[in-house]
Amino acid sequence: MNKIVTRRSLTPEITLFEVEAPRIARRWKPGQFLIVRPTPESERIPLTIVDGSAERGTITMVVQAIGKTTKVLAMLGEEESISDLVGPLGEPATIHHAGRVLTVGGGVGVAELLPVARAFRQAGNHVTAICGARSVKHIILDEELHSAADEVLWSTDDGSNGFRGNVVDLMRTWYDEENGPKLAHVIGPIPMMRAAAGLTQEWGVPTFASLNPVMIDGTGMCGGCRVTVGGRVRFACVEGPEFDAHQVDFDELAHRNRAYGEFERRALDGHECRIGLNGCAV
Amino acid sequence: MGETRPKRNPKAPRQELPVLDPKLRATTPREVALGFTTEQAGIEALRCLNCKDAPCVDACPLHIDIKSFIYRMVSGDYHGAFEKISEQSPFPGVCGRVCQHELFCEDACLLGRKLDPVAIGSLERFAADYHRQFASDGHWKLPKPTGPRVALVGSGPASLIAAFDLVRKNYRVTIFEALHELGGVLAYGIPPFRLPREILNAEIERLKEMGVEFETNFIVGRTATVQELFDEGFEAIFIGTGAGLPWMLNIPGENLIGVYTANEFLTRINLMRAYEEGADTPVRVGKRTVVIGGGNSAMDAARWAKRLGSETTILFRRGRKELRARLEEIEHAEEEGIHFSFLAAPVRLFGDENGCVREMECIRMELGEPDSSGRPAPVPVPGSEYRIPVDTVVAAIGQAPNPTLQRATPQLITNRGKIVVTETGQTNLPMVFAGGDVVRGGSTVILAMRDGRAAAEAIHQALSSKQEPADTTLEVRQ
Numbered sequence: 001m002n003k004i005v006t007r008r009s010l011t012p013e014i015t016l017f018e019v020e021a022p023r024i025a026r027r028w029k030p031g032q033f034l035i036v037r038p039t040p041e042s043e044r045i046p047l048t049i050v051d052g053s054a055e056r057g058t059i060t061m062v063v064q065a066i067g068k069t070t071k072v073l074a075m076l077g078e079e080e081s082i083s084d085l086v087g088p089l090g091e092p093a094t095i096h097h098a099g100r101v102l103t104v105g106g107g108v109g110v111a112e113l114l115p116v117a118r119a120f121r122q123a124g125n126h127v128t129a130i131c132g133a134r135s136v137k138h139i140i141l142d143e144e145l146h147s148a149a150d151e152v153l154w155s156t157d158d159g160s161n162g163f164r165g166n167v168v169d170l171m172r173t174w175y176d177e178e179n180g181p182k183l184a185h186v187i188g189p190i191p192m193m194r195a196a197a198g199l200t201q202e203w204g205v206p207t208f209a210s211l212n213p214v215m216i217d218g219t220g221m222c223g224g225c226r227v228t229v230g231g232r233v234r235f236a237c238v239e240g241p242e243f244d245a246h247q248v249d250f251d252e253l254a255h256r257n258r259a260y261g262e263f264e265r266r267a268l269d270g271h272e273c274r275i276g277l278n279g280c281a282v
Numbered sequence: 283m284g285e286t287r288p289k290r291n292p293k294a295p296r297q298e299l300p301v302l303d304p305k306l307r308a309t310t311p312r313e314v315a316l317g318f319t320t321e322q323a324g325i326e327a328l329r330c331l332n333c334k335d336a337p338c339v340d341a342c343p344l345h346i347d348i349k350s351f352i353y354r355m356v357s358g359d360y361h362g363a364f365e366k367i368s369e370q371s372p373f374p375g376v377c378g379r380v381c382q383h384e385l386f387c388e389d390a391c392l393l394g395r396k397l398d399p400v401a402i403g404s405l406e407r408f409a410a411d412y413h414r415q416f417a418s419d420g421h422w423k424l425p426k427p428t429g430p431r432v433a434l435v436g437s438g439p440a441s442l443i444a445a446f447d448l449v450r451k452n453y454r455v456t457i458f459e460a461l462h463e464l465g466g467v468l469a470y471g472i473p474p475f476r477l478p479r480e481i482l483n484a485e486i487e488r489l490k491e492m493g494v495e496f497e498t499n500f501i502v503g504r505t506a507t508v509q510e511l512f513d514e515g516f517e518a519i520f521i522g523t524g525a526g527l528p529w530m531l532n533i534p535g536e537n538l539i540g541v542y543t544a545n546e547f548l549t550r551i552n553l554m555r556a557y558e559e560g561a562d563t564p565v566r567v568g569k570r571t572v573v574i575g576g577g578n579s580a581m582d583a584a585r586w587a588k589r590l591g592s593e594t595t596i597l598f599r600r601g602r603k604e605l606r607a608r609l610e611e612i613e614h615a616e617e618e619g620i621h622f623s624f625l626a627a628p629v630r631l632f633g634d635e636n637g638c639v640r641e642m643e644c645i646r647m648e649l650g651e652p653d654s655s656g657r658p659a660p661v662p663v664p665g666s667e668y669r670i671p672v673d674t675v676v677a678a679i680g681q682a683p684n685p686t687l688q689r690a691t692p693q694l695i696t697n698r699g700k701i702v703v704t705e706t707g708q709t710n711l712p713m714v715f716a717g718g719d720v721v722r723g724g725s726t727v728i729l730a731m732r733d734g735r736a737a738a739e740a741i742h743q744a745l746s747s748k749q750e751p752a753d754t755t756l757e758v759r760q
Contacts, residue, residue: 023500023505023506024505027504027505027506037462041561041562042562043554043562043563044462044554044563068562069562083462084462084498084499085499086460086462086499086500086501086504086505087501087504087505088504088505089501089504216546216549216550216554216563217460217461217470217526217549219460219501219504219526219684219686220526220527220684220685220686221470221526221527221528221545221549221684222528222543222545222546222549223528223530223542223543223545223546224542224543224546226530226537227537228537233530233536233537238685238686238689252537252637255539255636255637256537256539256637258539258636258637259539259540259566259638260564260566263564263566264564267562267564270560
């Protein structure tokens with residue numbers, strides 16, 4: 001059981017939790033993740049570690065309430081406990097001094113980008129964070145990003161903040177061949193990562209993507225998280241979650257992540273009926 | 283004169299273990315084997331010859347005093363039988379169900395030379411079930427242990443028996459488990475229709491009563507390193523992390539939706555209870571399931587698929603004789619209507635536009651010369667390819683040791699992922715021991731327990747010899 005110390009709504013769908021986990025707080029590195037089970041009935045889901053404080057004995061995670069498990073998690077309050085939490089899992093992100101580094105995040109991936117951007121800057125890089133949100137209301141952690149990166153640029157679908165369009169369009173506009181990045185790191189929805197990786201490949205910029213496949217144990221036992229990278233099958237939980245973005249088979253990943261779509265919709269309907277969210281008769 | 287003991291009757295037929303009707307059990311997660319009736323237990327116990335140098339006791343990897351426990355059962359002293367087993371093992375409920383008795387005690391039974399051997403496994407199970415039903419809780423309590431601290435990594439069979447041995451010798455024992463539930467492969471791998479969870483949990487509970495501590499959600503090598511455990515005061519560490527790295531088919535299409543490793547399939551169902559209506563964790567079981575492999579995991583996966591309503595086939599590249607599962611599981615699978623397709627192997631998988639598996643191409647095999655496993659090597663028959671429709675594929679073709687701890691402990695010597703140990707389970711690192719599948723690759727519950735017991739003894743030797751100087755001084759003072 002891990003107690004929730006702080007709960008903060010970032011948007012109606014995205015919630016930040018600071019949770020007691022002293023051992024993980026001591027050992028975590030940017031790019032690593034947790035397996036979380038909000039209640040004793042819940043699924044095990046992977047969530048990226050957004051921050052951690054060895055002094056406070058806490059770690060921070062950000063969850064977007066889209067399926068039943070994430071919605072159940074998002075409804076937990078301060079002083080309540082998360083049933084199971086294990087980590088830190090996966091290999092840390094590749095952080096080194098490259099000069100100029102571009103970090104790209106979309107949706108809740110922006111939160112996951114934060115520790116990576118900060119680590120690149122601490123390694124002496126000039127860090128640009130290009131982030132995407134649906135509209136100004138969906139922008140999260142802007143202040144934290146500004147303290148982590150040298151340059152923060154937002155794109156919104158409706159143009160209500162910053163660039164109008166998606167992050168990949170913004171990347172194109174931002175790109176300056178003379179002064180381009182030497183390394184890029186992308187995290188977010190699969191279509192975004194695929195498009196961003198396609199663009200950095202055109203630029204010839206080595207790029208890492210932090211992948212988000214379905215997982216159960218998170219220790220290499222089940223193989224549910226397997227992804228094809230450069231024609232080879234890799235287990236994202238132990239060999240990733242970060243891989244060479246130019247080698248990842250994103251189509252396959254997108255398919256595999258939809259494997260349980262129907263089950264999730266059913267679970268969610270049942271859940272929302274029970275808690276009366278969608279007003280359907282029980 | 284007291285009552286006379288009933289007369290030995292070795293010629294009575296070996297009692298058959300009653301089982302649920304195959305039609306009923308294909309629809310339920312309820313336990314298949316029902317266990318002996320009291321009458322059957324009495325008849326079976328009387329079949330035992332009570333041999334002078336009972337070979338069954340030597341053959342048992344845990345050296346349970348089989349002869350004596352059966353002797354007590356003869357007079358109806360089932361609690362006494364249970365106590366007798368408990369001298370060596372606190373897991374008769376588990377072992378009575380999952381141990382391969384036919385390879386050990388029952389293989390050694392002298393009665394088996396002329397007649398059927400005594401059904402030792404079923405008697406062990408009877409003693410356990412009888413005791414659990416009628417005994418009160420809380421009688422396992424030991425004085426709080428005060429000795430050196432020992433960390434056992436992984437809560438599977440190897441660590442569980444090591445904990446039992448060590449806590450009885452006054453060691454302060456902590457078991458670290460990566461998952462949220464205890465039992466390792468007993469919890470995520472073995473289906474409840476073979477090992478009901480209340481039996482597993484009751485036997486683990488007994489260790490808790492004895493003073494063994496458990497920490498779930500703790501991955502040694504991730505949450506803390508081996509060195510950190512030593513720094514925190516543990517004086518010896520046993521690694522029993524099991525075989526948690528599944529082998530893949532390495533054929534085109536294996537990443538299609540609906541293709542599972544046995545580990546994932548069984549974990550979703552056994553551990554995450556995907557079989558329960560309304561469970562949060564889903565599993566995709568379509569109309570037609572093909573399970574590839576011939577071991578216990580293959581039987582378990584196939585029997586689950588059948589229970590979840592799928593037409594199920596086990597595809598095995600050798601013949602029935604070469605199956606590696608317990609005989610009882612093979613027979614149960616056959617009774618339940620699982621189809622076996624021998625001498626065939628998958629070549630490739632085909633999917634639909636959504637990336638879901640739809641068809642499997644197979645090739646016929648024939649048996650050639652024995653390979654390194656001693657079994658005849660399967661050889662593909664050229665031109666014999668054929669296709670079958672399929673919605674769910676489970677690859678149950680074996681696994682390598684879980685690499686997590688090894689990766690975080692690079693100084694630990696391994697051979698193809700398996701931790702290298704001496705006979706007593708000592709690794710190349712001081713005070714670090716290992717046993718079970720992390721040493722053997724894929725093996726059995728009972729051999730893991732044998733390793734755990736050997737390592738516990740080695741840990742005791744190492745720690746008590748370390749303490750010896752202090753003890754001697756005390757003696758001199760007296």
